Amino acid sequence: MTTALVQVEQNQDLVIQWTAEQANTIRNTVAQNANDDELKMFLHLSQTYGLDPFAKEIWFIKMGATPTIMTSRDGYLKIANNRPDYKGLKSDVVYEGDLFKRVGNDVDHQYSVNKRGGIVGAYALVYRKNMQVPTYVFAPFKDYNKGSSIWKTYPHAMILKVAESMALKRAFSLSGLVSREELDIQQEEEKMPIEAEIVKDETPKQKAATAASATLEKPSLQEQIKVIWKQFLFIFNDNQERAIAEIKSITNGRGQKEITAEDIKNLERYIDDMTINFEPPESEIKTETTDETENLKSELESLFRERLGFTAKEFLKWLKENFNHAVSVNQLKKDELEKALIMGRKILADRDKQEGMVA
Numbered sequence: 189m190t191t192a193l194v195q196v197e198q199n200q201d202l203v204i205q206w207t208a209e210q211a212n213t214i215r216n217t218v219a220q221n222a223n224d225d226e227l228k229m230f231l232h233l234s235q236t237y238g239l240d241p242f243a244k245e246i247w248f249i250k251m252g253a254t255p256t257i258m259t260s261r262d263g264y265l266k267i268a269n270n271r272p273d274y275k276g277l278k279s280d281v282v283y284e285g286d287l288f289k290r291v292g293n294d295v296d297h298q299y300s301v302n303k304r305g306g307i308v309g310a311y312a313l314v315y316r317k318n319m320q321v322p323t324y325v326f327a328p329f330k331d332y333n334k335g336s337s338i339w340k341t342y343p344h345a346m347i348l349k350v351a352e353s354m355a356l357k358r359a360f361s362l363s364g365l366v367s368r369e370e371l372d373i374q375q376e377e378e379k380m381p382i383e384a385e386i387v388k389d390e391t392p393k394q395k396a397a398t399a400a401s402a403t404l405e406k407p408s409l410q411e412q413i414k415v416i417w418k419q420f421l422f423i424f425n426d427n428q429e430r431a432i433a434e435i436k437s438i439t440n441g442r443g444q445k446e447i448t449a450e451d452i453k454n455l456e457r458y459i460d461d462m463t464i465n466f467e468p469p470e471s472e473i474k475t476e477t478t479d480e481t482e483n484l485k486s487e488l489e490s491l492f493r494e495r496l497g498f499t500a501k502e503f504l505k506w507l508k509e510n511f512n513h514a515v516s517v518n519q520l521k522k523d524e525l526e527k528a529l530i531m532g533r534k535i536l537a538d539r540d541k542q543e544g545m546v547a
Contacts, residue, residue, distance in 0.1 A: 206231055214241055219248035220418055226255045233257055233364045237267045246365070249419065259365045261349040264356035268314070271360060275315035278322075279352050279495075281344050281487070282308045293321050301484070301526045310347040312355035323359035327351040336457060344486035348494070413447055416455050434458075484525040485517050491532045496539070 206214070211231060215222060218241040219230050230248050233239070237259075239246035245263045249256045268274045280297055282288045284305030287298040295311060307329045313322040327350045333339050339346050353367045420431040436442070438458055439451040447455075492498040498506065507517065510531065511524055520528065 206235070218242070221250045221415075222248055222255065226250075229255075229364075230257055237263075237362070237365070238270050239263050239266065250415070257365055258367065260367060261353040261356070263365070264353055264362065264367070267362060268356050268360060271316075273317040273319075275317055277312060277314055277352060277356070279310065279312035279348060279355070281310045281348050281490075284308055290324075293324070295324075301529050303480075304483075307343055307347060307483075310351035312348075312351040314355045314359035316359060319359075323355050325351050325355040325358065327354065334457070341482060342486045344483050345490050345494075348490055409447070409449065409452065412452050413444055416452070416459065417444075419459050420455075481522050481525065484522065484529065485520070488517055488520075488525055488528050488532065491529065491536070496532065496536055 211227065214231070215227055219227055222230060226248070230241075230246075234241055234246050237246070239259060241247060245266060246257065246259050249258060265277070268277070278295075282297065283299065284307075285299065285303060286308075287296070288308075289296050295313070297311075309326055309328040309330075311324070311326045313324050315322045327347060329343070329347050332347060332350050333343065356362075357365075357367070417431070417435075420435060421428065435455065438454050439447055442448070442451060489503075492503045492506070493500070507520075507528075510528070511520060517525075
């Protein structure tokens with residue numbers, strides 16, 4: 189690869205720049221199967237938005253001949269934090285038992301921690317200094333919940349990421365990147381004209397040509413398996429044993445030579461969920477397994493990690509200081525989760541109050 193391949197116009201506020209050697213590493217790891225033009229585009233977007241592919245803030249996926257450059261809610265949030273006119277993000281999840289309504293350009297959202305019912309959706313408002321009206325998005329839970337294991341385990345965190353991703357991208361008119369949720373919507377829209385074409389009458393010769401064209405465009409089963417394997421290695425940080433174990437758990441123990449077309453669909457569905465870039469805590473023995481308890485856990489993690497900005501280490505330290513026996517949120521009982529939420533909301537309220545006094 190030549191040095192010219194990585195000579196992209198730089199934004200002086202961004203610090204991410206790639207040497208030819210680093211670009212080669214990116215092509216061999218994060219952007220496998222990318223041709224020169226696609227790699228140029230990937231590196232350009234990485235530099236333009238200040239996203240680090242090695243930190244999994246941006247990644248390249250290619251299914252068949254179609255390249256897609258993706259990020260996550262955290263990637264959009266990093267872009268926003270680098271903008272001088274970014275004033276903040278207000279977001280939360282709405283449950284059936286909450287009091288929620290739009291009030292002008294704001295929302296009135298009130299709730300307690302007990303018996304909130306099922307999830308209705310999530311909202312997000314993005315504020316900019318030069319905009320009088322914040323960007324508002326509401327994501328209905330029924331429209332995005334795929335019923336997969338990660339959505340069942342972390343419904344609160346997942347729907348919140350959907351709303352925040354959409355609001356951040358819309359607020360700053362970010363182009364060239366898509367999140368998993370947007371990609372799903374685009375794929376559904378792209379199906380419509382194809383279905384319409386199938387309905388019209390075709391001669392036998394036209395039908396044969398259409399079928400041949402579809403066969404040429406669709407990657408083979410082995411090609412799909414190769415792409416899926418690379419994506420699983422990416423998800424599990426190149427840990428082959430974990431990737432193989434997870435694949436076999438999804439395919440009922442079938443190896444690469446035995447994988448079926450239905451297995452491919454299930455594996456791609458798993459990748460769809462994981463590429464939202466939500467990383468659940470390491471598996472541990474859970475003390476309670478009710479849906480209400482799981483929602484409390486998700487809400488607590490969302491409050492500390494996303495709204496309060498705690499790192500994983502800081503959150504763990506806080507748990508140990510306030511709940512001596514706990515080394516993970518999974519070890520908290522229901523009443524302790526509720527207590528932790530109350531404590532966390534107080535920290536958030538005190539911080540907002542102090543920021544308001546400074547302003």
